[in-house]
Amino acid sequence: MARYLLLRLADAIPTIWLVLTLVFIAMRILPGDPALAALGDMAQPQELAAFREKMGLNVPLWQQYLQFLFGVVTLNLGQSYMNGQSVMQLIAYNLPYTIELTVVAMIMGFGAGIPLGVMAATHRNKLPDSGMRLFSLIGYAIPDFYLGALLLITFALNLKWFPINGAGEGFADRLHHVFLPALTLAFVKAAFIGRLTRASLLEVFGKDYVRTARAKGAREPRVIYRHGLRNALLPLTTGMGLSLLATLSGSVAIELVFNRPGIGRLLINAITERDYAVIQGGVIVFAMVVVLVNLLMDLVYIVVDPRIRVS
Amino acid sequence: MTLSASNAAAVERDAAAPLLKVENLAVEFGPVEKPLRVVDGVGFSIPAGGALGIVGESGSGKSITSLAIMGLIPSPPGRIVSGRVEFEGVDLLGLPRSRMPDIRGRDIAMIFQEPMSSLNPVMTIGDQIGEAIKLHEETTREERRARVIELLKLVGMPDPAKRIGAFPHQFSGGMRQRVMIAMAVACNPRLLIADEPTTALDVTIQAQVLELMKEVRRRLNTAVLLISHDLGVVADIADRVVVMYAGRVVEDGDVRAIFKRPGHPYTRGLLQSVPRLDDDRRRLYQIPGAVPLPGTVKAGCPFYARCPDRIDKCAKAMPPMFTLAPGQSAACWVSAGATS
Amino acid sequence: MSTMDEEIRLDAPQELAAAPSKLMVVRETLLQRPATIFATIAVVVFILVAVFAPVLAPYDPLTQSVLNINKSPSPEHWLGTDQFGRDVLSRMIYGSRNSLLFGLISPVLAAFIGTTLGVVAGYFGGVVDRVISRLIDLLLAFPELLLAIMIAAALGGGFWNIIAVITIAFTPGFARVARASTLAVKQESYVEAGVAVGLNTPLLIFRHIVPNIAAPIVVLMTLWVASAIRLEASLSFLGIGTQPPNPSWGNIIRDGLNNLFGSPWPIVAAGLAITCVVLAFNVFGDALRDVLDPETRQ
Numbered sequence: 001m002a003r004y005l006l007l008r009l010a011d012a013i014p015t016i017w018l019v020l021t022l023v024f025i026a027m028r029i030l031p032g033d034p035a036l037a038a039l040g041d042m043a044q045p046q047e048l049a050a051f052r053e054k055m056g057l058n059v060p061l062w063q064q065y066l067q068f069l070f071g072v073v074t075l076n077l078g079q080s081y082m083n084g085q086s087v088m089q090l091i092a093y094n095l096p097y098t099i100e101l102t103v104v105a106m107i108m109g110f111g112a113g114i115p116l117g118v119m120a121a122t123h124r125n126k127l128p129d130s131g132m133r134l135f136s137l138i139g140y141a142i143p144d145f146y147l148g149a150l151l152l153i154t155f156a157l158n159l160k161w162f163p164i165n166g167a168g169e170g171f172a173d174r175l176h177h178v179f180l181p182a183l184t185l186a187f188v189k190a191a192f193i194g195r196l197t198r199a200s201l202l203e204v205f206g207k208d209y210v211r212t213a214r215a216k217g218a219r220e221p222r223v224i225y226r227h228g229l230r231n232a233l234l235p236l237t238t239g240m241g242l243s244l245l246a247t248l249s250g251s252v253a254i255e256l257v258f259n260r261p262g263i264g265r266l267l268i269n270a271i272t273e274r275d276y277a278v279i280q281g282g283v284i285v286f287a288m289v290v291v292l293v294n295l296l297m298d299l300v301y302i303v304v305d306p307r308i309r310v311s
Numbered sequence: 312m313t314l315s316a317s318n319a320a321a322v323e324r325d326a327a328a329p330l331l332k333v334e335n336l337a338v339e340f341g342p343v344e345k346p347l348r349v350v351d352g353v354g355f356s357i358p359a360g361g362a363l364g365i366v367g368e369s370g371s372g373k374s375i376t377s378l379a380i381m382g383l384i385p386s387p388p389g390r391i392v393s394g395r396v397e398f399e400g401v402d403l404l405g406l407p408r409s410r411m412p413d414i415r416g417r418d419i420a421m422i423f424q425e426p427m428s429s430l431n432p433v434m435t436i437g438d439q440i441g442e443a444i445k446l447h448e449e450t451t452r453e454e455r456r457a458r459v460i461e462l463l464k465l466v467g468m469p470d471p472a473k474r475i476g477a478f479p480h481q482f483s484g485g486m487r488q489r490v491m492i493a494m495a496v497a498c499n500p501r502l503l504i505a506d507e508p509t510t511a512l513d514v515t516i517q518a519q520v521l522e523l524m525k526e527v528r529r530r531l532n533t534a535v536l537l538i539s540h541d542l543g544v545v546a547d548i549a550d551r552v553v554v555m556y557a558g559r560v561v562e563d564g565d566v567r568a569i570f571k572r573p574g575h576p577y578t579r580g581l582l583q584s585v586p587r588l589d590d591d592r593r594r595l596y597q598i599p600g601a602v603p604l605p606g607t608v609k610a611g612c613p614f615y616a617r618c619p620d621r622i623d624k625c626a627k628a629m630p631p632m633f634t635l636a637p638g639q640s641a642a643c644w645v646s647a648g649a650t651s
Numbered sequence: 652m653s654t655m656d657e658e659i660r661l662d663a664p665q666e667l668a669a670a671p672s673k674l675m676v677v678r679e680t681l682l683q684r685p686a687t688i689f690a691t692i693a694v695v696v697f698i699l700v701a702v703f704a705p706v707l708a709p710y711d712p713l714t715q716s717v718l719n720i721n722k723s724p725s726p727e728h729w730l731g732t733d734q735f736g737r738d739v740l741s742r743m744i745y746g747s748r749n750s751l752l753f754g755l756i757s758p759v760l761a762a763f764i765g766t767t768l769g770v771v772a773g774y775f776g777g778v779v780d781r782v783i784s785r786l787i788d789l790l791l792a793f794p795e796l797l798l799a800i801m802i803a804a805a806l807g808g809g810f811w812n813i814i815a816v817i818t819i820a821f822t823p824g825f826a827r828v829a830r831a832s833t834l835a836v837k838q839e840s841y842v843e844a845g846v847a848v849g850l851n852t853p854l855l856i857f858r859h860i861v862p863n864i865a866a867p868i869v870v871l872m873t874l875w876v877a878s879a880i881r882l883e884a885s886l887s888f889l890g891i892g893t894q895p896p897n898p899s900w901g902n903i904i905r906d907g908l909n910n911l912f913g914s915p916w917p918i919v920a921a922g923l924a925i926t927c928v929v930l931a932f933n934v935f936g937d938a939l940r941d942v943l944d945p946e947t948r949q
Contacts, residue, residue, distance in 0.1 A: 018789060026805040141930035143881060145888050146922030149908060153915050164911075208428040214383060215423075216494065217416030217446045227431055234433070242794075249794040253885060257908060268889050271804050283801045287793075294792045306433055306478045 004302050012295045019287045024068050027280050028061070072284065078277035080270075087281035090266060095285070097167050098262035100174070101254065102247050104182040109189025109243065114236075116190060117197025121205065122224060132194050139191030144250045148184040148257040155180060165259030181258045185250050189243055196239045200232035207231070234305055241297030245290060328400075329356035330534050331380070331502055336394030338375050338384060340605070346392075347605040350375050351558045353394070359501065362528065362535040364549030364566065366542060366581070370602040372558035373538045377504050380536075381421055382411040399501070417447040420495035424507040426487035430479035436490045437475035443497040462493040465530070466523055485516035489523060496527055503527070504536045509544055521547050542585055546570060551638075554578050557603055557613035563632065564639030574641030576618045612642070620645045687938045693931035700744060701751035708741035712898045721913040730920050733903075734910040735896075739917050742898035743924060749899040750928065753883040757814055758875045761821035762868055768822070769829025770864075773837065784830070790823040795878065796885055803891040813892050817879050828871060832864035870940045877932035884925050900925050 059067070071077055077087035120132035156162045168177035204210065205228055213227045252264030259265075267282030269275075336353040339346035350372040357363045365373045378384050380396050382403065396403040398419065403411070415421075423429045431439060440462060441455045450458070456475070463471035466489040479487055488508060495503055505524065509517040525548060528535050539545050545552055545566070552569050554562040554577065562575040573579045580598040600617035611626040612618070618625065624644050632640040633647035641647070700707060709729075716736030724731045730739035772783035790798065799820045806812040886892030887901025895902055900921040907918035 015789065018785075022789075023801075026802065137930065137933070138926070141877075141881075141933060142926045143884055143888075143922065143929075145885065146904060146918070146925060149904060149918050149922065153911070153918070157911060208423060208425055209431040211383065212423065212429045212491070212494075213431070214412075215381060215415055215421040216443045217412045217414070218442070219412045231431070231433055245794045245797070249797040249800075252796070252800060253888060256889065267800070267804065268891070272890055279804050283804050286797055286801060290793050290797065307480050 005299060008295065008298050008302065012291065016288070016291055019291055020069065020072060020284070021065075023280070023283050023287055024065055027276075027283070028064070077281040077284070080275055080278045087277050090278060091263065091281055091285055094261050094263050094266045097260060098248075098251055098255070098264060100167075101178055101181055101185070101251050101260065101262065102244070104175075104178050105185035105189060105247050105251075106244060108182055108186035109247070110193055110240075112186065113190040113193025114197050116194040118201065118224070118229065120194065120198040121201035124202070129198075132198060136191035136195045139188045142188075143253075144184055144188055145253040145257050147187060148181065148254050151180050151184055152257060167260050177260070181251075181254045181260060184254055184257075185247050188250070189247060192243060192246070193236075193239065196236060197232065200235050201228055204228050204232045234301075237300050237304055238297055241293050241300075244293050248286070248289060248293075328359075329397075330359040330361070330399060331536070332356040332395070332397040333376070333380065334395040334397070336376065336379060336396065337392045338372070338379055338389060339392050340389045342388075346390075348392075349389075349558050349605045350379065353555070353558070353560050355553045355560065355563060357502070357534050357536060360528070360532045360534055361551070362537065362549045364545035364552045365536070365538045365555055366540065366545050366552055367555035368540055368602055370557070370604070371555040373555050374506050376555070377421065377506050377536065377538055380504065381415055381419060382408070383415075383421075413447070416443055416495075416500070417498045418500055419502045419504065420498075420500040421504040421506065422488070422491045422495050422508050424510050426484050426491055426511065429491060430487055432479055435476050435478055436482070437477075439479075440490065440494045440497055443494045447498050458497070459493075462497055463490075465496075465527070466490070466493045467519075468493075483516075484512050485519060488512065488516075488520050492520075492523060492527065496531060496533065499531055500533060502534045502536060504538070506538045507540070508537075510539070510541070517544070524548060542570075542581060554581070557608065558605060559613060559629075560632070560642065561614065562639075562641040564636075564641075568636065568639050572636075572639075574635045574639055574646050575614075575643050576620045576645070577614050578641070580617075580619075612644075684938075686934055690931040690934035690938070693927060694935050697747060697928050697931065698751060701747040704744045704748045708738075708744040710738040710741040712737060712742040712745040713896050714738075721910070723914065724916060731914055731916045733906055733917050734913050735906075739903070739920060742903055742917075743900070743920055746898045746900045746903060746921065747924070747928075749887075749893055749897070750880045750883060750925075753813060753817060754876045754880040754932075757817035757879045757883075758821060758872050760814065760818045761875070762825050762872050764818065765822040765825025766829040766864070766868060769826040769831075770833045772826070773830040773833025780830075783826070787823045787826050787830075790819075791827065795820045795882060799882055799886060800889065800891065803886060809894060813883060813886060816886065817882050820882065821875055821879070824875070825868065825871060828867050829864055832867060836863045870936065873936035873939050874933065877929045877936065880932070881925065881929050 075088055077091075079086055080090060116128075116132055116135075119128040121129075123129055152164065156164045162180050163177055166177060168174040201224075209231075210223060210227055213223050218227070251262060252268065254260070255262040255265040256268060263282060263285055266278065267286070270278035270282060332354075333356070334354045336350055337348060338350040339348050341347045353372070353376055355363060355365075365376065367373045375384065375389075379391055379394075380398075380403070384391060391404060394404065398414070403414070406414075430436070434442075437456070437459050440459045444450055444455050444458060459475060460471045463475065468474060468486065468489055479490070482490065491508075503524075508524070509520050512520060521544060524535065524537075527533060528548075535548060537545060537548050549566050552562075552564065552566045553560055554569070554575060556577050562569060562573070562578050564574065569578060570582065573582055577598075580596075583596045584598065586595055598617055603613055603616070608615075611628060612621075612630055615621050615625045620643075622645060628644075630642045630644045630647070632642045634640045635646060714737060716732070719728075719732045719736040720734055722728055722732045728738050728740065730743065733739055733742070768783055768787075772780045772787075793801075799816045802816045802819055803812065806815060883892055883899065884901035884904075887899040888905050890902070890905065892901055893899035895906070903917050903921040907915070907921070910917075
């Protein structure tokens with residue numbers, strides 16, 4: 001197992017490098033002049049020149065590339081054009097809020113999804129199963145920002161049970177603020193996880209070792225949980241990683257709907273303002289998180305599957 | 312004891328108090344309006360400590376019969392529509408479903424064909440065998456561990472104390488089947504059902520596993536119900552043989568008698584199909600035709616279409632089991648001489 | 652497999668009916684469940700509305716009117732007006748145009764580019780395959796929306812940029828399927844025979860490989876029309892898609908959120924439209940898949 005782990009870790013390094021390079025290329029192929037885009041048509045040539053100087057856009061491309069890599073490694077991502085704050089600071093401020101939203105949404109989603117999936121699998125073709133199917137059909141079709149908006153209008157605006165925007169202060173208040181946004185994300189999540197659990201469980205139920213368990217005299221609950229779910233959870237770990245990424249991706253829109261601070265909102269605002277350095281920083285953060293989550297998924301799978309762990 | 316004397320004693324034992332007595336078992340699959348009967352009017356018995364082999368091709372219903380005894384027929388889509396399965400005098404089919412898990416594993420155990428997939432991949436073999444014990448007896452962890460090691464020794468696993476924490480994928484097919492056997496006999500069941508236990512194994516390993524089963528039977532006095540399409544395997548272990556075709560029993564008798572003087576044309580065909588070293592036939596013998604699908608034979612003997620000895624009567628009426636010799640019966644008009 | 656599986660053959664009737672024609676199968680599958688019928692109708696309605704938008708829309712979607720701000724639904728304005736006095740219904744109808752456009756163009760483009768890439772990778776193998784595969788795997792590791800956001804971050808909003816963004820987001824998926832199919836087909840003996848006989852490469856690819864991968868690609872495409880529509884809506888909502896004042900269901904919701912205390916109708920209507928259209932395409936695509944590729948039926 002250690003060998004697999006090391007191999008996988010080693011494989012991550014060229015991936016990270018490749019991703020960073022792609023980000024660099026993407027940012028540099030921006031059509032048009034970033035200086036013009038940031039400062040507007042009315043800017044004077046000196047201002048444009050000063051901007052380019054400040055952004056390091058005057059040096060040859062390969063030098064920019066090296067400076068870029070160096071900057072990433074030393075965690076110096078430049079400064080926001082808009083307010084002069086260091087990009088790193090902005091990220092450090094916003095990232096925790098996004099993490100908070102994602103984690104709460106994951107807990108809610110899994111907490112609802114797995115039991116729903118178990119119910120659907122054990123009551124196949126009966127009400128819980130068809131209910132689950134309907135639920136996931138809608139969950140896949142409805143845009144998360146629409147659901148968020150509906151929840152916002154109903155529960156925050158009209159019923160006033162929840163705040164309209166922001167993230168809150170202090171533990172209880174923070175939870176109060178994160179509830180509706182997390183619920184929105186969790187809705188789709190529960191549908192996805194539910195379907196995954198159901199499919200995985202049904203596949204496992206058809207396996208011979210489940211029949212052996214029954215032949216040994218195990219009663220249904222034990223068969224379902226000790227033999228069924230335990231094995232069905234294995235492929236679920238991969239689903240967990242995918243789910244995490246999907247939540248992250250959805251959090252961007254949700255942060256906008258509920259006006260929450262977070263990396264998503266930071267990035268979107270930066271794009272609208274054409275705040276070059278922040279855009280770059282935000283993209284790097286997302287890219288790195290994706291690479292990391294993928295890595296983690298593989299590592300967890302290696303550790304959890306005894307077939308790989310002990311061979 | 313001479314052969315005929317032991318046979319007589321076996322017949323006497325059968326008549327006395329069989330461990331398992333199956334009577335008129337019928338199993339159907341599919342929608343209730345249009346059912347397919349895959350097992351029909353099946354009956355046989357096994358004495359305590361005895362060994363019965365059920366022989367038949369795919370589609371004969373032999374596996375379904377064994378699952379019916381264990382109460383493991385998936386329903387839906389299957390149902391047991393009639394019959395009795397008397398185990399130690401009690402009709403299992405009449406018991407509430409909730410009682411069956413107590414009986415499975417403790418009184419009647421079963422091992423299956425595919426040792427590769429029949430063991431839970433994420434549990435150690437020690438835990439799986441231990442589970443078989445835990446489900447039926449109050450034991451401490453140490454007691455269980457000791458018993459598991461004993462069982463592994465019984466089934467011939469080398470270095471049991473070390474291997475108790477290993478996972479199924481770390482063993483070969485033959486070893487896994489041994490683990491299955493250990494699991495099955497953990498609580499000393501009176502009956503062990505083995506459904507094609509050696510079919511998925513290499514020939515040399517087959518012999519080892521069969522030897523193990525015979526040893527287990529000797530030591531623990533467990534009755535064995537062996538299901539196989541392989542006549543050689545059955546001949547090795549069983550005292551008596553039941554031949555099944557298209558869901559019905561067509562012959563029932565002492566294993567040696569059936570091999571020497573088969574009473575049913577199908578049995579004869581099966582025996583002829585087995586290639587022998589001293590055979591000077593140019594081609595392998597094949598029973599012409601194919602096993603009929605369930606529900607396709609409306610009347611008469613199901614073997615009619617492929618039978619070399621058939622007469623008109625065979626197409627019209629299903630023959631009952633005729634006693635051809637002491638302890639041997641076959642369902643055939645022609646063999647019984649009841650041709651009118 | 653247990654022996655029990657071999658013994659039960661429930662699906663083999665004594666007589667075999669004549670194999671039904673392709674058209675009959677299509678009709679039967681589509682008309683079988685009410686859900687599929689609704690979905691097909693919805694898809695057709697959507698396409699018709701989008702195509703005939705100029706005829707159907709009662710007002711110009713861009714005309715603002717200070718006097719008519721935030722009106723509730725009425726006989727003149729079936730869905731009311733937004734905070735700029737624009738008729739919501741007309742914006743919705745024109746928004747469907749947007750959705751159809753991006754929903755169709757991008758998957759088609761992605762299918763084209765992706766298939767080419769996948770076939771090239773699968774056919775030529777070696778370094779070419781490794782490089783392309785690595786790239787595909789990398790892109791596929793990202794959730795679509797995130798990838799789209801990151802590309803839009805570089806390119807900005809606007810029509811062609813959105814096309815590019817959605818196309819790039821979908822290409823890896825098609826490439827992977829095309830590559831897998833190509834690899835499978837490459838093993839087939841008739842391809843090897845063709846190579847042995849000396850058929851030239853592009854001809855080989857077209858005549859043998861492409862028809863075989865057509866079915867899964869078509870199925871993918873139908874399902875991804877729904878994804879494309881959803882993606883465009885998301886991007887427009889975020890402000891990096893269709894730029895205002897052009898109407899897109901996504902930015903109608905965005906405007907609606909900025910106008911929360913004014914009128915909820917734009918949000919409700921636009922979101923419902925997106926949900927229904929995506930749902931319809933998904934159901935329709937599933938039915939299509941059952942027809943074209945029955946092995947993947949659940």
